[in-house]
Amino acid sequence: MSERRHLNRHHRRAGSDRMGRADRLIYLCFLMVVSLVFLTYGKVIFDIASQGIGQINLSYLTDAPRQSGRAGGVFPILVSTVLVLAIAVAVALPTSLAIALYVTEYLAQGSALSSLFRSSMLILASVPSIAFGLFGSSFFAQFLGLGTSLLTGGLTLAVMIIPICAFAFVEVFRLLPTGYRTGAYALGAGKARFILCVMIPTCTAEIITVVLLGTGRALAETAALLFTSGYSDRMPESLLDPGRVLSIHIYDLAMSIPGGDRMAAASAVLLIGLFLLISSVGLYFSKKAHP
Amino acid sequence: MNIISRLSEPKPAAAGHTAQVVPCPAGPPVLEARAIRVGLAGRDIIRDVNLSLQPNEILAIIGPSGCGKSTFVSTLNRMIHHTLPTAKVEGEIWLNGGLVFPSSASAADLRCKVAMVFQRPNPFPFSIRMNMEFALKANGDRYRPGYADKIEQALRSVNLWDRLKDRMNDVATRLSGGEQQRLCIARALLSDPDVILFDEPCSALDPVSCTAIETLIQDLKQRCSVIIVTHNLAQARRVSDRCAMFWLRDGSGEVIETGPTDRIMTAPNHEITRAYINGEFC
């Protein structure tokens, strides 16, 4: 009897030991993957920063580029970048909100049209950006006669991120607690009041997050802008002038300007910095919306 | 056609206990549902429901889960179009002598007169004041200077004013469950409704909050009529004047008996009601 108990205990101990080993093995695997990833990204950032940060000073931010960007600054490029992004967000935010509200609030849930909308948004979100670039140059630049300009670039980026934002907004609105909806309608609110006074305010943080996601995607875009906003590095004088955005500047310096590597790295640091800035502003507002 | 012909007949068994003494003065009803049928995906969720509600009366709707109690009350203020958008509703609903369903009049106006409080307290995640102001605006009240008084009155009638008057800017969802539910009742009172529908208002609450809500419902009787859906027979006995027993027959909910609460609880006419009251289905 005592022998059996002993055996039993032995067995259990062995079992738990094996579990412990498996646990440790899995933990080590995770640790390895995570450190590998961290090291890789760390190296990328370190390389860019160590090459680029030395070039960045006040005159780099305020001067125009010289010798195709090998010297001088990036001021006109920053201006073009901000303008293209502003146009893209100004067009994409209301449009994608409207699409998402239409799908969630006006189409019957689970209806054929609603699922058609959702799947086409998903497909459009994964279309390669070069396709949007070609579309933008043939539709906005040529057909609408906007030419190679900031406006064409901004609109093309808007078309590119609208499906991404609309799809994400639909998911956000679907997750709204049903109690808010029934509560508002039971108090006699109409659809417009529910949308404007309950839905949008309670989803502000999520809406900002989604817009940031889209902005980040737009900020990093080169292929869609090459044929639409162009690569002239002069200061744009109106929205109908062409202008070079930061990502195209990096691409150009790295690929076609001999000796442009260090300046490309500097612009990349700037791009990362700009993204961090946009994200933290967004985060600040979303924190404010959800205290 | 079918409904009309059914309406012109004398009312069937559901309203057949006229011989009993009704505790409320039997005048014209505030709210009357005639031959309500709700179909969903080829099945009747409820069928041929006839119920009326007297002024200042509390009607309890009792019956087991899934027999269509929530579905029925949500037809009364047309909330069913939001909760079950594909459901097909037939029948007539009369409010103060006017036909409100089927009707081309706005559902929003109806919901100001027939308010609703849900099982889960559902304040918006805004401040207490904004929750109340939302309700006022939704009622179409544009006189902003009057808001503060109306909000105070409504919160007083749910015994929350003293506790909340200095916390009007706190987020409503941080209140306790019972306080949230009372806030929701206060919010519903702002439109000065004729009828308030309570769908199991206590099932998400602790017993103490539950007692507070029950007391409140009885106070509400002074100013409007109440329909309360409840699983809890003791609660029905405590708060209601009249009971309607729902039961599932051939997969559809029907009213099998209505009558004064005292009689339903002590001497029900219907065999199933008697068994249900005595807990024989447990």
Ligand SMILES: Nc1ncnc2c1ncn2[C@@H]1O[C@H](COP(=O)(O)OP(=O)(O)O)[C@@H](O)[C@H]1O
């Ligand atoms: N969203 C829904 N989809 C399909 N059927 C539903 C839905 N909601 C309710 N039902 C059906 O309606 C019946 C009655 O539900 P309900 O009115 O909630 O009952 P009760 O409130 O009496 O518990 C249920 O048996 C269920 O089958």
Ligand SMILES: [Mg+2]
């Ligand atoms: Mg229910």
